[in-house]
Amino acid sequence: xxxxxxxxxxxxxxxxxxxxxxxxxxxxxxxxxxxxxxxxxxxxxxxxxxxxxxxxxxxxxxxxxxxxxxxxxxxxxxxxxxxxxxxxxxxxxxxxxxxxxxxxxxxxxxxxxxxxxxxxxxxxxxxxxxxxxxxxxxxxxxxxxxxxxxxxxxxxxxxxxxxxxxxxxxxxxxxxxxxxxxxxxxxxxxxxxxxxxxxxxxxxxxxxxxxxxxxxxxxxxxxxxxxxxxxxxxxxxxxxxxxxxxxxxxxxxxxxxxxxxxxxxxxxxxxxxxxxxxxxxxxxxxxxxxxxxxxxxxxxxxxxxxxxxxxxxxxxxxxxxxxxxxxxxxxxxxxxxxxxxxxxxxxxxxxxxxxxxxxxxxxxxxxxxxxxxxxxxxxxxxxxxxxxxxxxxxxxxxxxxxxxxxxxxxxxxxxxxxxxxxxxxxxxxxxxxxxxxxxxxxxxxxxxxxxxxxxxxxxxxxxxxxxxxxxxxxxxxx
Numbered sequence: 024x025x026x027x028x029x030x031x032x033x034x035x036x037x038x039x040x041x042x043x044x045x046x047x048x049x050x051x052x053x054x055x056x057x058x059x060x061x062x063x064x065x066x067x068x069x070x071x072x073x074x075x076x077x078x079x080x081x082x083x084x085x086x087x088x089x090x091x092x093x094x095x096x097x098x099x100x101x102x103x104x105x106x107x108x109x110x111x112x113x114x115x116x117x118x119x120x121x122x123x124x125x126x127x128x129x130x131x132x133x134x135x136x137x138x139x140x141x142x143x144x145x146x147x148x149x150x151x152x153x154x155x156x157x158x159x160x161x162x163x164x165x166x167x168x169x170x171x172x173x174x175x176x177x178x179x180x181x182x183x184x185x186x187x188x189x190x191x192x193x194x195x196x197x198x199x200x201x202x203x204x205x206x207x208x209x210x211x212x213x214x215x216x217x218x219x220x221x222x223x224x225x226x227x228x229x230x231x232x233x234x235x236x237x238x239x240x241x242x243x244x245x246x247x248x249x250x251x252x253x254x255x256x257x258x259x260x261x262x263x264x265x266x267x268x269x270x271x272x273x274x275x276x277x278x279x280x281x282x283x284x285x286x287x288x289x290x291x292x293x294x295x296x297x298x299x300x301x302x303x304x305x306x307x308x309x310x311x312x313x314x315x316x317x318x319x320x321x322x323x324x325x326x327x328x329x330x331x332x333x334x335x336x337x338x339x340x341x342x343x344x345x346x347x348x349x350x351x352x353x354x355x356x357x358x359x360x361x362x363x364x365x366x367x368x369x370x371x372x373x374x375x376x377x378x379x380x381x382x383x384x385x386x387x388x389x390x391x392x393x394x395x396x397x398x399x400x401x402x403x404x405x406x407x408x409x410x411x412x413x414x415x416x417x418x419x420x421x422x423x424x425x426x427x428x429x430x431x432x433x434x435x436x437x438x439x440x441x442x443x444x445x446x447x448x449x450x451x452x453x454x455x456x457x458x459x460x461x462x463x464x465x466x467x468x469x470x471x472x473x474x475x476x477x478x479x480x481x482x483x484x485x486x487x488x489x490x491x492x493x494x495x496x497x498x499x500x501x
Contacts, residue, residue, distance in 0.1 A: 058133035061110055061157075062125050068159045069170045069193055076191055078122045079198035083186040084326055085178050086222055086239050087209060089142045091188070092152035094208035095175060098160070098201075102168075105160025107153065110174075111135030116155060117179040121189040140177065144214040146241040152177075162197055169197045209333075216334045219244055219305060219313040222323045242315070247303040253415045253443060254296060258403055259303075262287060265401045266304050270311070270336045270375050282372035286398050288344075290385035291405035294444030297381045300405065301340060304379070308338060317342040321363075328366040328376075336375040339366075345384040367398040407442055410435055416446035421469075424454060430466035434473050449476060 065073040083091055099105040110116055110124070111133040124132045138155035154177040161168035174189040188205065190198040210216075223238030252259050265287055269276060273283055289297045305313055312334040314327045321341060331337035344363065370376055380399065382388060408416060414435035421431065438445065452472035457464040 058111065058135070061132040061134055064108065064134050065125070065172055065191065068172060069191070071193055073172075073191060074125045076193065077198075078120070079190045079202065080120070081188050081190075081202050083188060084330065085186050086220075086326060086330060087213070087215070088177055088186050089144050089150055089152055090209040090213045090215070091175060091186070091205070092150065093212045093214065094205045095153070095158055095173065097208050097212060098205060099158065101204075102160040102162060105158055107137055108157050108159065109135040109137035110155060110157055117176070117184045121174050121191065143239060143241055145218070146243045150214075162192070162201055164194075164197065164200070169194050171197065171201055173201065213334055215239070215314075215330065216312055217310045218242075219315065221315045221317075222320050222327055244306055244309070245302040246306045247299060249303065251419060252296065252300055252303055253408060253412050253419065254300070254405060255412075258405070259300065261401070262289070262300065262403055263304065263307070266338070266377050266379060267307055270377075273336075273375055277373060284370045284372060284374045284376050284378075285400055286367055286378040286380065288380045288382065288385075288388075288399045288402040289405055290382050290388075290402060292407055292442060293383050294442035295405045295407055296443045297405050298342070299443070301342075301379060301381065305338070305340075308336075310336070312337040313340065314338070315340040315342070324362045324366045328369065331376045332370060332374055338377045338379055341378065341380045343382060344380040345382040345387055364398065407440060408446075410439070413438055413441065413446060416443050417450070420447045420450040424450065424464040424469075426453075426464075426469055427466050430469055434469060437473060438477070445476070449473060452476065 062073060069076070099107075112119070112124070112130060112135070115130065116124070116132070119127070119132075137153055139151045140154040141149045142152050144150045153175055156175055158171075158173040158175070160171055160173075162171045163169075169192060172191040174191075176184065176189075177186050178184060188202065190201050192198045192201070219242040221240045221242065223240065249259060265285060269283060269285055276283060289300060291297060312331065314331055314337065316323060316327055316339070321344070324339075324341070327339050331339050341363070367378055378399070385402075414431060417426075417431045417435055434449070438449070441449075449469070449472050452475065453468040454464055456471055457468045460468075462468070
């Protein structure tokens with residue numbers, strides 16, 4: 024009995040492969056029913072086999088997905104119209120690239136419905152954006168109208184999928200030109216431009232290596248008049264000049280060869296008015312894009328800097344920056360410190376971007392961050408108020424209740440070492456004491472509130488309001 028030679032085996036395997044391919048084709052046809060295959064639809068649009076064309080991919084910031092949607096909408100208008108289709112295939116789509124979809128043998132991805140999701144585009148407004156869709160249009164260039172296909176997809180953290188665009192064209196160079204135009208439109212039509220936003224991040228996402236979901240929260244622009252800010256004489260004017268004045272005189276500075284990027288550090292104990300000062304500055308900065316980061320969101324400093332650079336004039340606010348910028352020692356330091364330093368260093372000198380930092384612990388700040396010009400070039404102390412400032416704060420917060428000048432002078436004298444937050448709570452406490460006693464607010468209530476808040480039993484309350492040190496305990500904490 025003869026045995027098969029290598030040629031027989033090769034022919035058998037080839038025949039078996041054709042049989043398997045035919046079986047898969049008929050099975051896919053049964054699964055698709057009347058739906059059109061994605062590869063066939065692209066072959067019609069591109070007038071060539073899409074499976075052999077290169078795909079140009081670009082990652083998108085998760086915080087700018089609404090900008091992508093607006094840019095593609097306008098791009099279709101520029102192209103004279105086009106078509107938006109969806110892609111079927113269920114959850115498989117989210118971890119399958121366009122090239123893999125077109126060349127897959129295990130599934131035929133069909134044309135399907137477009138996926139949408141709601142995203143915020145303002146403090147009180149939303150937009151339905153394309154979360155997964157395919158734009159088909161013709162791109163005009165010197166050689167005529169070139170067929171283009173652009174896939175846009177959002178974030179699916181469970182699959183490790185981040186927002187991205189995938190461009191398929193028949194002509195070399197067209198895909199890069201399309202992506203370049205999309206970037207231009209994203210910046211010129213950005214929903215973030217001129218807004219105040221916070222970028223969201225979570226410790227879980229950071230530690231698990233999950234892509235950030237791109238949570239953008241729009242904030243109304245605060246209106247805090249200068250009269251409500253009680254600082255040492257000249258301090259507010261100095262901060263305003265550096266944060267706002269440089270941008271207002273950018274052309275004169277540029278002509279003189281002076282850099283525009285700047286870093287401003289506000290430091291002092293808790294409750295002295297750093298956050299209120301920031302709110303005043305943001306209210307004055309009409310038309311400026313503001314990105315606020317605090318807590319775990321400080322991990323997003325690189326994305327925030329990229330966004331600020333694209334949408335300048337911009338301000339990046341890093342509240343409580345001592346959480347990530349503590350001094351380096353032989354025990355090491357947080358990787359976020361180096362991201363902050365790189366962000367401050369990475370901007371071009373002509374970038375109209377301000378880094379506005381606040382801290383309660385200037386003593387532990389990284390010297391390279393706090394002292395080197397070009398990173399932070401203005402540091403302003405927001406100290407505990409002196410007696411005159413405490414008197415001004417009591418007048419400010421006590422505008423409603425009918426307190427006499429005598430008691431205000433007395434309380435200002437007897438509340439040495441306290442902060443603006445303490446003065447604000449003191450007035451509220453006096454009003455509460457009067458309400459509980461069902462009496463009209465009077466000087467006696469303010470005196471009683473002060474006595475209550477200055478007692479030894481209220482030491483922790485004063486510390487929480489920035490008006491003292493934490494009490495010593497049996498455990499040795501001070």
